[in-house]
Amino acid sequence: MKTYTYTEKKDTRSGFGAGLAELGRTNPNVVALCADLIGSLKMDEFIKENPERFFQIGIAEANMMGIAAGLTIGGKIPFTGTFANFSTGRVYDQIRQSIAYSGKNVKVCASHAGITLGEDGATHQILEDIGLMKMLPGMVVINPCDYNQTKAATLAIAEYDGPVYLRFGRPAVPVFTPADQKFEIGKAVKFTEGTDVTIVATGHLVWEALEASKALNEAGISAEVINIHTIKPLDDKAILDSVAKTGCIVTAEEHNYMGGLGESVARVLAEHNPTPQEFVATKDTFGESGTPAQLMEKYGLNSEAIQNAVKKVLKRK
Amino acid sequence: MPNIKELNDLTTQVRRDIIRMVHKVNSGHPGGSLGCAEFFVSLYNELLETKEGFDMDGIGEDLFFLSNGHISPVYYSVLARAGYFPIEELNTFRLINSRLQGHPTTHEGLPGIRIASGSLGQGMSVAIGAAQTKKLNNDDHLVYSLHGDGELQEGQNWEAIMYASAKKVDNLISTIDLNKQQIDGSTDDVLPMGSIRAKFEAFGWTVLDIEEGNNVEAVIKGMKEAKSLTGKGKPVCVLLHTVMGNGIDFMMHTHAWHGKAPNDEQLEKGLAQNPETLGDY
The missing domain is CATH 3.40.50.970 (Thiamin diphosphate (ThDP)-binding fold, Pyr/PP domains)
Structure with a gap:
């Protein structure tokens, strides 16, 4: 990996x-x-x-x-x-x-x-x-x-x-992406190849997804991490190709699960290939004061939360 | 010198267009449209320096932005009769698949329109931005905008008014249609705004009044004076005193026709008061 x-x-x-x-x-x-x-x-x-x-x-x-x-x-x-x-x-x-x-x-x-x-x-x-x-x-x-x-x-x-x-x-x-990258609007970036689960992440949650995939790999779970930097227009094909292989998906974002990346992915899957999905996102709540790390933990937005979501979604395959 | 008779004839025809358009679809805003007929006719036939044809960027020509987009009937009529699009297209006002949407929009590509308006209070900011781009482009043409007086109740205007003087946007002439009416009643009944002149002056604008806003000669004279006041470090505000519903006696001096269409009988009455001059669409 x-x-x-x-x-x-x-x-x-x-x-x-x-x-x-x-x-x-x-x-x-x-x-x-x-x-x-x-x-x-x-x-x-x-x-x-x-x-x-x-x-x-x-x-x-x-x-x-x-x-x-x-x-x-x-x-x-x-x-x-x-x-x-x-x-x-x-x-x-x-x-x-x-x-x-x-x-x-x-x-x-x-x-x-x-x-x-x-x-x-x-x-x-x-x-x-x-x-x-x-x-x-x-x-x-x-x-x-x-x-x-x-x-x-x-x-x-x-x-x-x-x-x-x-x-x-x-x-x-x-900072983990190359300094000389070419940014293509609407084009997903695949960070790791995997066969058991697709993790689609955006923003600050991409690094957390990579950390999660490392830990999951050690536990024998092969995760494919895809970075969706463009939520609209969404790279439907990258998502559909990946779930055709893995059969389940976790979406991860620093946003309410209503209206965010996860819902856009769910729409694509519902239309083309209904697939078990778990949402790592805030659950219809406001935030509060705290350090970023404390808040990411409390609101379930870190690597650990992604790993838990993966374990949950794997059982739904 | 402008031929005032020709402009008055055009104004009469524009009034006919307005009430015929609104009557046909039984919706739209005749009151404010009629009140601003002389202003639009003067603007597009005597005041604006424009190029042949239409392009969005409008480099090397004067620009106009309508902020109170609900008076689209007068805007459409005057644009069509100035050659921006076929006069027959006025027939499609507010109909399905038309470029003449209820409120003006760039979305359907109608020549002459550079911004969507309808949700009130946004046009002055847009006009300021366009004026600042003119300065960056070393384009010495002017930007004009029109706003309702009731529209000044929207807070964004005051952000824009504060900014325009602070940043010396002196290539902008913003006209306020001072008809003292809004949907729910007179502006004094709904939300008294005090002296609009004093407010603009306190915000650092040059202000002038056009007392006879429904007199083409007076509008041209006043707007030319406004033009002469540009380029002096301050934005210019014109207070255009108009009568809502002007030119149709039963529609005048009341808010009742702000957003109401005439019935068949009322249309005939209105048309009889404004005999055909240049030919109906």
Whole structure:
């Protein structure tokens, strides 16, 4: 079984910042907007190098989404930056009408997504954003898993013409994907080959899935770990090919099990190949204050939770 | 000098279009549409500098954004009669498979429309963004927008109003249709807003009034003055005093026709008050 290691931990939001800075140097049409969270979104480098292409909006996210929509008219490619909660729930109608329905080429870039935001607590820990965004017709939804993948995704979405939701996080997590990867929107990445169970994971849960697969392997269970970084459009084929071999699946995400990746996978399976599935996700609950590791454990979002879900789903085959 | 008679004739024809469109599908918003007929006719025939044809980016031409999208009938009529799409297409307003949706949208590719509107309060932000792109592109053309007065009750406007002056978006002319009516009654009954002029001025805008918002000459004069005030470091707000339902006596000075279609008899009465000038669609 292929195993993965890491030499350093970095936050995915810094991957976004590095990607944005690179775009500032390579794509003159890229502009950035922020609602008073420059440091948190790691936008400093872009701003320092391209002050004329940066728009500080102040604490006014609705206005930011509208301005971003307007900036596209005349050929700019706006990247908005704020926390995931304020990038989605707070401004849902602005994104719906002015960006998605209007077909505007805006990249909604959202940091501090999910429960690993940690100590700030539930007001800031959105666990519903993937659902909100994937329901908008035409919206691409991406949740990369580490620093390198987030940077690659940031570069890739500038090349794609249309609205995108890019979701990333606050804590430092293992960097285990290659720095020189090519990011293909809508294309799953298979990390390990396996025959007993498919584990489909997104975002911070991908590393946890790899840790789980290592432990499961030692227990004689062969897990195939697939990274779905693009929740919409979903790589149906990668999922269906894998379950045709394994016959059961666990989905893992830092999101409510209602509306998240797991439900998208369940829809594909229900349509094409009904398959036993277990959901590693929050179970229709708000989060709370705590360290990321404490919260991942309490809300069942770590390697151990994935291993337990695998054992459960294997019995349903 | 504009030929005022021609513009007045066009305005009369636009009024006919509005009530015929709304009557046919027994839905839509005639009141605000009629109140803004002179503004739209002046804008698209005397004020906007536009290129031949239509492209989304609108580089090298003035742009207009309608924020209060429910007055789509006047927008569609004036766009069609300015050549953006066939006048006959007004026949399809609000019908299935039409490009003329109840509220304007880019989704069906209707020439002339650059943003969807309908959910209120979003248009000024969009206009600001487009104005800032014009500056980045060194494009010295202007961005115009139109908003209802009741629409100013939406909070996003005030985020946008604060931002536009702070960031010196001085290539923007935002017009407020001051008809003092909204769905549930007069703006003073529903939610008194005090002095809109004082509010915009306090937020750092240049403000001017067009007292006769239903007089084509006055609108052109006022909007040209507004244009002369652009490029001076401040966004410009025009308070356009209009009468909701203007041009059809029983629809005037009331909120009753905000979103109600005339019946057959009322249509005939309205049309009789606005004899055909350029030919019905």
